[in-house]
Amino acid sequence: MARIEFTPQLRRFTETPSLDAPAATLRDALEAAFERNPRLRSYVLDDQGHLRANVVVYIDGRASRDRRSLSDALRPASSVYVLQALSGG
Amino acid sequence: MSAIAPSSVTDRAWVATRKGLFELRREGSRWRLGRTAFLGEPVTTVLPPDAQGRMLAALNLGHFGVKLHASDDAGATWSEVAAPAYPPQPEDATGPAWKLVLVWALERGHGDGVLWSGTLPGGLFRSADHGRSWQLVESLWRRAERLEWFGGGYDVPGVHSICPHPQRAGEVLIAVSCGGVWATPDDGVTWALRGEGLRAAYMPPELAGNPNIQDPHAVVRCPVAPEVLWCQHHNGIWRSGDDAASWQPVEAPLSSFGFAVAAHPRERDTAWFVPAQADERRVPVGAALVVNRTRDGGRSFDTLREGLPQQDCYDLVYRHGLAVAPDGEQLLMGSTTGHLWASADGGEAWHTVAPHLPPIHAVKFG
Numbered sequence: 001m002a003r004i005e006f007t008p009q010l011r012r013f014t015e016t017p018s019l020d021a022p023a024a025t026l027r028d029a030l031e032a033a034f035e036r037n038p039r040l041r042s043y044v045l046d047d048q049g050h051l052r053a054n055v056v057v058y059i060d061g062r063a064s065r066d067r068r069s070l071s072d073a074l075r076p077a078s079s080v081y082v083l084q085a086l087s088g089g
Numbered sequence: 090m091s092a093i094a095p096s097s098v099t100d101r102a103w104v105a106t107r108k109g110l111f112e113l114r115r116e117g118s119r120w121r122l123g124r125t126a127f128l129g130e131p132v133t134t135v136l137p138p139d140a141q142g143r144m145l146a147a148l149n150l151g152h153f154g155v156k157l158h159a160s161d162d163a164g165a166t167w168s169e170v171a172a173p174a175y176p177p178q179p180e181d182a183t184g185p186a187w188k189l190v191l192v193w194a195l196e197r198g199h200g201d202g203v204l205w206s207g208t209l210p211g212g213l214f215r216s217a218d219h220g221r222s223w224q225l226v227e228s229l230w231r232r233a234e235r236l237e238w239f240g241g242g243y244d245v246p247g248v249h250s251i252c253p254h255p256q257r258a259g260e261v262l263i264a265v266s267c268g269g270v271w272a273t274p275d276d277g278v279t280w281a282l283r284g285e286g287l288r289a290a291y292m293p294p295e296l297a298g299n300p301n302i303q304d305p306h307a308v309v310r311c312p313v314a315p316e317v318l319w320c321q322h323h324n325g326i327w328r329s330g331d332d333a334a335s336w337q338p339v340e341a342p343l344s345s346f347g348f349a350v351a352a353h354p355r356e357r358d359t360a361w362f363v364p365a366q367a368d369e370r371r372v373p374v375g376a377a378l379v380v381n382r383t384r385d386g387g388r389s390f391d392t393l394r395e396g397l398p399q400q401d402c403y404d405l406v407y408r409h410g411l412a413v414a415p416d417g418e419q420l421l422m423g424s425t426t427g428h429l430w431a432s433a434d435g436g437e438a439w440h441t442v443a444p445h446l447p448p449i450h451a452v453k454f455g
Binding site (some may be wrong): 009010013014038042044046047048050052054055060084085 | 150151152153154156169171172175176177178180186187188189
């Protein structure tokens with residue numbers, strides 16, 4: 001089960017569940033979180049379903065690479081952090 | 090569809106700022122700050138309450154995108170509603186990404202619950218349910234001319250002015266920076282450019298008169314004479330007396346450059362402007378803030394200074410930073426450096442309401 005955590009900065013806008021999900025890709029993991037709180041989707045992804053320009057995701061200590069399809073693979077025990085990028089925004 | 094009932098509210102107003110939404114209440118000649126919402130967050134525009142207390146506020150959260158909030162009790166409580174969203178972008182689409190960048194305008198349309206939203210990167214959205222859901226107006230978005238639009242102040246084009254005809258149901262005029270003035274006679278089914286006479290000095294000479302690349306900083310309509318429109322353009326001031334079929338240039342004192350314009354609610358020949366020195370120097374002429382008012386359709390102007398700073402002033406009033414109340418007497422003006430002024434006599438004299446607000450995006454009565 002991959003562990004997904006969201007930046008505390010998001011808490012003032014909407015509920016940010018920390019959860020364990022049986023996710024094979026970053027897309028799967030985020031969808032699991034959006035299922036818990038559908039409102040969260042528009043804070044993380046833009047109109048086209050891409051990662052927002054000033055949101056960054058770390059998977060096991062490395063920034064995710066595929067910002068459009070979110071196809072980065074997860075391991076069974078991956079740690080996923082969804083954060084605000086410090087540039088821009 | 091029906092005519093749009095004019096608001097009669099003159100003692101309440103809203104200030105959308107870089108760091109929150111502020112309510113203003115007037116008692117006699119004094120305005121005071123009331124409730125604050127979204128403190129710390131950029132509020133790009135606001136739709137004041139209708140008779141039932143329904144209102145909207147648009148936020149731009151930066152990292153986390155553009156959000157829309159609704160209130161059913163005139164701003165006492167708020168809840169998030171779906172923001173306008175662009176449909177899936179085809180692989181072969183050219184032009185700016187189909188991604189919402191900013192909600193720049195919110196206005197009521199014809200019919201119960203009909204709202205319009207002007208956005209960056211150039212999409213106009215319509216809601217038929219008081220803003221609970223939004224649909225991109227594809228008839229405009231898919232016009233070939235849209236791909237010739239470009240940004241004015243932002244990287245991408247944007248719809249900032251929305252002027253429904255107060256009597257003719259379905260007729261709406263919008264203005265785009267930089268994409269000219271467009272009108273629909275049928276609630277957004279068909280569109281036509283309405284820029285005959287506007288001139289763009291920033292273009293090659295052969296394109297200066299092209300209506301599709303004009304930068305109207307703001308367009309407003311006179312409520313009692315809807316065929317009268319005023320345009321504060323990047324290259325000057327224009328007036329139309331024929332519902333934007335043609336535009337005639339107007340020369341104002343000190344400078345015809347600026348962003349804001351307000352049309353008198355009852356007098357067809359009266360409008361207010363806030364000049365800045367020039368495109369390349371966006372500060373008050375001589376560091377003295379003034380309001381230019383015409384009462385004869387632009388043939389002459391009064392330059393109004395009483396109560397406004399006349400030295401060391403570098404405030405700029407942006408396109409939505411000037412508003413007139415339905416009585417034609419109360420005015421509010423807010424600057425990008427956060428100073429808010431009011432007038433109770435049509436702009437003859439001004440006084441400070443609040444000197445240290447966050448940068449002001451929009452002021453609206455209602």
